[in-house]
Amino acid sequence: MYRYDEFDSQFVNDRVSQFRDQANRRLTGELSEDEFRPLRLMNGLYLQLHAYMLRIAVPYGSLDSAKLNTLAYIAEKWDRGYGHFTTRQNLQFNWIKLEDTADILAKLAEVEMHAIQTSGNCIRNVTTDQWAGAAADEIADPRPIGELVRQWSSLHPEFSYLPRKFKIAVTGSPNDRAAVRVHDIGLRLHLNDRGERGWEVLVGGGLGRTPVIAVTVRDFLPEHELIAYLEAIMRVYNLYGRRDNKYKARIKILVHEIGAEKFRAEVETEYARRPHADTKVEERELQRISAYFAAPQFEKLPRWSATFEEARAKNKDFANWVRTNIAAHRADGYAIVNISLKPEGGIPGDATADQMRVVADLAQRYSFDEIRVSHHQNLVLPHVKRDDLFAIWKVLQASELATSNIGLAGDIIACPGLDYCSLATARSIPIAQSISRKFADLNRQHEIGPLRINISGCINACGHHHVAHIGILGLDKKGEEFYQITLGGSSADSASIGTILGPGFAGEDVPEAIEKIVNTYLARRQPGEEFLAAYRRLGPQPFKEALYAAA
Amino acid sequence: MPLLKNGSIIIDDWITLGLDDPKPDSGDIVVPYARLLKEWESLTDHDGRLGVIFTNIDRVEALTLFLPRLALIVLPFPSFTDGRAYSLARQIRETGYGRELRAAGNVLPDQVQFMLQVGFDSFEIGDRFTAEVWLKASRQMSLAYQRGLYRTPGQHDVWSERHREAEPWLEQPHAG
Numbered sequence: 001m002y003r004y005d006e007f008d009s010q011f012v013n014d015r016v017s018q019f020r021d022q023a024n025r026r027l028t029g030e031l032s033e034d035e036f037r038p039l040r041l042m043n044g045l046y047l048q049l050h051a052y053m054l055r056i057a058v059p060y061g062s063l064d065s066a067k068l069n070t071l072a073y074i075a076e077k078w079d080r081g082y083g084h085f086t087t088r089q090n091l092q093f094n095w096i097k098l099e100d101t102a103d104i105l106a107k108l109a110e111v112e113m114h115a116i117q118t119s120g121n122c123i124r125n126v127t128t129d130q131w132a133g134a135a136a137d138e139i140a141d142p143r144p145i146g147e148l149v150r151q152w153s154s155l156h157p158e159f160s161y162l163p164r165k166f167k168i169a170v171t172g173s174p175n176d177r178a179a180v181r182v183h184d185i186g187l188r189l190h191l192n193d194r195g196e197r198g199w200e201v202l203v204g205g206g207l208g209r210t211p212v213i214a215v216t217v218r219d220f221l222p223e224h225e226l227i228a229y230l231e232a233i234m235r236v237y238n239l240y241g242r243r244d245n246k247y248k249a250r251i252k253i254l255v256h257e258i259g260a261e262k263f264r265a266e267v268e269t270e271y272a273r274r275p276h277a278d279t280k281v282e283e284r285e286l287q288r289i290s291a292y293f294a295a296p297q298f299e300k301l302p303r304w305s306a307t308f309e310e311a312r313a314k315n316k317d318f319a320n321w322v323r324t325n326i327a328a329h330r331a332d333g334y335a336i337v338n339i340s341l342k343p344e345g346g347i348p349g350d351a352t353a354d355q356m357r358v359v360a361d362l363a364q365r366y367s368f369d370e371i372r373v374s375h376h377q378n379l380v381l382p383h384v385k386r387d388d389l390f391a392i393w394k395v396l397q398a399s400e401l402a403t404s405n406i407g408l409a410g411d412i413i414a415c416p417g418l419d420y421c422s423l424a425t426a427r428s429i430p431i432a433q434s435i436s437r438k439f440a441d442l443n444r445q446h447e448i449g450p451l452r453i454n455i456s457g458c459i460n461a462c463g464h465h466h467v468a469h470i471g472i473l474g475l476d477k478k479g480e481e482f483y484q485i486t487l488g489g490s491s492a493d494s495a496s497i498g499t500i501l502g503p504g505f506a507g508e509d510v511p512e513a514i515e516k517i518v519n520t521y522l523a524r525r526q527p528g529e530e531f532l533a534a535y536r537r538l539g540p541q542p543f544k545e546a547l548y549a550a551a
Numbered sequence: 552m553p554l555l556k557n558g559s560i561i562i563d564d565w566i567t568l569g570l571d572d573p574k575p576d577s578g579d580i581v582v583p584y585a586r587l588l589k590e591w592e593s594l595t596d597h598d599g600r601l602g603v604i605f606t607n608i609d610r611v612e613a614l615t616l617f618l619p620r621l622a623l624i625v626l627p628f629p630s631f632t633d634g635r636a637y638s639l640a641r642q643i644r645e646t647g648y649g650r651e652l653r654a655a656g657n658v659l660p661d662q663v664q665f666m667l668q669v670g671f672d673s674f675e676i677g678d679r680f681t682a683e684v685w686l687k688a689s690r691q692m693s694l695a696y697q698r699g700l701y702r703t704p705g706q707h708d709v710w711s712e713r714h715r716e717a718e719p720w721l722e723q724p725h726a727g
Contacts, residue, residue: 007709011694018691151696157665161634238638278699
């Protein structure tokens with residue numbers, strides 16, 4: 001994991017003092033709320049329905065036990081004993097007081113954390129594959145580039161008052177787990193014939209009101225040109241992105257309105273015009289950063305673990321958990337453990353302070369002190385010996401962290417919705433909870449197989465409903481909440497945007513509607529055919545009939 | 552309106568002219584870009600320095616011909632959340648322009664440091680905040696991660712500090 005040097009520390013400490021001063025000026029009335037707003041947003045502080053919400057950056061989703069224990073401490077001291085992991089690998093506290101915020105930021109700085117640019121019209125926290133550095137299918141670990149981009153984008157003086165927020169995702173694997181096609185900029189690693197690294201640059205993807213799949217503007221950008229090229233894109237967006245209407249201000253609208261070709265030409269002109277000496281990705285800086293992400297010293301282990309196989313054979317619950325929550329590690333004898341934050345009837349992504357400490361302790365004992373946050377709002381122990389899996393599972397089970405539903409119907413993504421958020425038009429959490437109860441039977445979930453259900457409480461789509469196999473969008477019609485259902489979305493390699501099926505449903509009818517969709521799939525699937533593949537083969541018609549046929 | 556320049560508050564002695572205001576016989580004048588285009592011939596004969604007010608939607612390429620004769624470029628901020636002028640400022644500095652670059656309009660003290668870094672070197676500050684607040688806000692951060700920015704004394708960039716032993720000290724470009 002990246003460690004701050006004296007300069008990173010000084011930078012974050014300066015930032016805390018700066019914010020303390022700004023908050024004081026707001027509290028004394030020297031700054032108006034309008035003036036304070038962009039300043040607090042650039043430090044991750046939102047004003048929600050009931051209180052301030054503080055969003056803390058978890059750069060590219062990486063945590064260690066000290067960081068996670070500090071988050072637990074903050075949850076208990078300044079919030080209500082829990083935190084909420086988000087779809088952008090961050091953590092939110094929902095009950096924060098403005099007066100406490102600078103102290104919280106100072107506490108975070110002690111463990112090399114901050115809330116810089118987790119909000120506001122600037123370059124947001126960089127996200128990546130939650131299995132980075134561990135996945136068996138990876139070309140290279142994307143986190144060093146994530147860190148390089150994090151540093152470059154931190155308080156970038158030119159790009160802090162953009163037309164709108166700006167999200168960058170990085171993947172180093174051919175199986176995209178970072179959803180690079182639905183980000184403002186997606187970066188995807190390739191190797192050429194000579195084994196040199198280059199980045200495919202995708203621009204203009206996004207969800208929100210206008211879901212769009214990104215276009216590729218460079219197929220293979222040499223690594224040392226990366227920052228210079230990003231600056232050219234950012235500058236074109238900053239100068240020409242729309243500012244007259246916040247719903248048309250994202251870069252995807254600019255790309256769409258002037259066309260991908262014109263956009264590419266603008267970027268290339270800007271790129272060719274500028275001197276690059278100051279933005280060259282220097283080999284020694286990249287090496288300095290990469291050293292922090294060196295793979296842990298894995299033991300030479302046999303692929304086959306007797307302890308593990310025996311436990312799996314004897315304990316059916318453990319075997320089920322292994323089926324869904326364990327992924328292949330690149331080192332023999334190791335595994336990736338996915339910890340579900342989606343217990344039956346729970347709030348997706350929420351973790352109590354106690355649960356955070358349990359996971360921190362497990363990471364320290366069994367996973368080289370590493371924890372990841374996934375954009376599916378779950379946690380990951382990336383480097384675990386197969387020999388230790390059973391012991392870990394037992395500890396997780398005692399803390400309600402062993403639900404074996406990763407990638408299944410119960411693994412629902414949901415935004416905070418109208419329970420917290422001032423933008424929401426409908427509640428998301430109760431819908432997630434009722435669906436989760438409907439599909440409480442884990443055996444049935446396993447029988448249904450991979451299924452992604454995502455819920456957003458308004459068209460801003462924080463719950464990524466567009467890219468769900470089954471997406472649910474909460475809207476408001478004359479004071480009544482209702483929910484629109486889309487089918488067939490995906491954020492994986494063959495990314496697609498879901499199709500609206502028909503009229504919406506009242507909240508209490510949503511679980512039943514999902515059940516009908518699932519039953520239609522089960523009745524019509526071919527052997528081994530997953531939901532998304534079946535939908536793509538069958539099209540929406542049979543699902544429409546099941547949902548809207550006269551009873 | 553008072554100006555913040557080089558760490559002190561000074562009086563602005565430029566004469567700002569609208570599109571149709573009569574041109575004085577002498578003195579430093581600053582005109583809208585549209586007037587610069589229309590009256591370039593007569594403006595070049597003016598007895599005094601010449602400045603231009605450039606807007607957010609003009610392209611920097613259009614200024615190229617005029618740059619050698621300009622002693623001031625003013626970039627107005629229609630609102631403090633409109634960040635276009637940060638890019639324009641940097642583009643203007645990248646052309647090699649070395650004279651005064653002024654931020655005008657809706658500018659807040661907490662933004663001055665970013666503005667200095669992209670190449671602005673003077674600020675119309677109005678009377679909303681005291682001089683003390685402006686000066687303090689302009690030096691909140693002692694470090695920046697980006698290279699090639701403009702620095703005031705006491706500010707450094709992380710990269711140069713970090714790799715100091717490997718790199719001969721490079722003078723940072725200096726604005727204005």
